[in-house]
Amino acid sequence: MSKGFGLVVRFALRNQEAATAFDALCARTLEGIKAREPGTLAYVVHVPEGEPLVRVFYELYADRAAFEAHEEQPHTKHFLAEREQHLTGVEVTFLDAIDGKVAARS
Template identity: 50%
Template sequence: MIALVVHLELAPSHEAAFDELMRTTLDGIRALEPGTLVYALTADPARPAIRILLEVYRDEAAFRAHEAQPHVGAFLDARGALLARPAEVDWLEVRDLATGPAA
């Protein structure tokens, strides 16, 4: 498994537009990406312009499939105008992963 932690700083007054763009992207991920195990949008209440994406993929092929999706391409094309600076990405190797029991 591989994981990404994507650090984003949004441009002033672009929080709502970014969150809406993410909602559309997350809908596509839920519907079309079985190899995407976790894709979480997080926000820091103390720093409203900060978003951190937590992404976990089954393997490199699942990540490549994610990157090839039209909803991901649309997200990447649109997000640049909403950021204060380029994203910072940490690439990680997942050593172990626990999920709760299915509801």
């Protein structure tokens, strides 16, 4: 686990219409991640309790190179280009994994 690299991203959405569109954008992006990114170990979208206009992503990559490969994918570039119209803010926290458990991939 010592090579793991992750991030937590908190997105504040403009309104419910923007949240619906953002969720659809996320779903399309996840299709590409699942199909083309073996180095992406976890990519999970959360809605915090009581905050319907917030989305929190938890992303875990095998290493920094896997994250950089993720950033170069067409589906990721599309997501990054399209997301801004739905947002009022973004907070990113980068994480270097020390220890933990990651489920075996099927």
